[in-house]
Amino acid sequence: MTPSLLHPPSQLSPADALHLSQEAPAVLQGSPSTVSSSPLAALFSAKETPELWLKYENLLLSCLRTGDEQAAHQCLERLVARLGNNNERVLAFKGLLKEAEAKNNNELERVLKEYDQILSENDTNIPITKRRISLLRSMGRVSEAASSLVQLLDFSPTDAEAWSELADVYLTQGLYPQAIYALEEVLVLAPNAWNIHARLGEMQYMAATAPGAGGGSYQKYIAEALKRFSRSIELCDDYLRGYYGLKLVTTKLLNDTAKPSRQAEEDEFALPDVGTIERLNELATAKLSEIVRHSTAQDRGWRGYDAAEVAAAKELLSKDAAAVSGIER
């Protein structure tokens, strides 16, 4: 499947991004550089569509990723010509270009100062706020980035992107309860996002297996992780990450010799009984091996899985098989 320029390129593999940016000259030549708004010209030329500007933005991102700064500048020029110098998004893209071209830390500091300058004039400029946060994060000032994110979310608590970034920041700092809280906010805004359900399950699994987790919180986290993975599979059939997590959690639970030390409190999720966990484990194993088999054979309808994820699933399965044969022997 060729990647489309109409989707943000952040999820693309390096090869796809390279492919996109190599097509940049053709795309730039094939699309009009400016769109006249006079009625006569509109009669004879193609209509201006929002997709065109979206295409330029995504092309700009791909080009920056592959280091084609000349084409990126061309995209930016066209955006500026249409949307003006002071558009919020255009300002953010300009900053992004400067960040990409900065050679050393001092130049990055200067870009950061420019962001502060823009924000002092207009403190609701959300694209610039976000660029500033990600610049802070990439400069290693993670706690500053986190506090800026919290400030942003205070006046704009309906921003799913910011919430998930905050969850990621907290996760890198090992603050599991905060990360889980932030990710739950994403779920409140997008209740059927199966990837977020699975991600939350992963975070809860991490929190449960973290060295500091005691008996009570371990049980709470692992029970909810089990349920989150189940929900993500329920929302999206054959979801590799969901099955992977389910298998991981159920295996962990089955191997745990220690019985649950106490009953779950009223407002917590209770673990299902051992029979159910075993059946879930079997289901996950069967599905995972099916996915691995089909996707290594490149069967029709089973493509599109991430190669690394399939390899990880394969490894998990073989580890499991080794453990089982070890017990039998």
Place this chain on the structure above:
Amino acid sequence: MAQVPVQTIHRDPQLFYWILFPITIVMILTGVLRHYATVLMATAAKKVDRKTMREQRSLVHGIGVRSNFHVLSKRSFTTRRDALTTAYESGAFLKDPENRGQAPPNPLSDPSSMEGMMGMMKNQMAMIIPNTLIMSWINAFFSGYVIMKLPFPLTIKFKSMLQAGVATKDMDPRWMSSISWYFLCIFGLQSVFNFILGNDNAASQMAQQMGQMGPPTGQMFGPGVDPDKQFLAEAENLAVIEHYSVLDGVEQRLLEGITA
């Protein structure tokens, strides 16, 4: 029964070129001009300052929590509910907390809402002024003429529509006066404007009138709505939720769903 004799009126063929075409062209040109006048007069979307944004988005956040509470576990839902209701009831999200409890300001005295009304006035003016001018122009120069005969028969009911300005009782309704041609142009040029100016043009007054009759949009944060009352209502809505989670029994559903 005798056939009704076909009425013939001898018209100067020049009427066609000197009345019909000019009226049509003038109508199209005013439509185009009106479109560009509206585009030029349109004020940029007003900047929302930080406190207003905070007030509005906090309310939306509460609504989100209320409608999607089922993705949360009971404990995290209760935490959020407690935090939100406390903040809502204490007015922590309000734009100006000192105005709490006072009557909402008169929307006419609020400058920000005045601007919206001015915009509406401007649009109305852009519609009314050219129409009045053209109407009086036509009345002054072309009133009282019959300019064309429609190529199809019509019933007598159409007489008042097509022969405005020509008070002749017995004339066949197929004859058409210049004023009526003007009215036909008002209502019939929409597709011409669509062709010239694109689909979302501001040239046709028909579309604007339809827009005014449509349901009012964006009333949630409109002027004259007291945000404090909205917050209190939302706090109540949150407080009465009987929590359940979509995660309750999800593993059973999964096992049944996959094996079935």
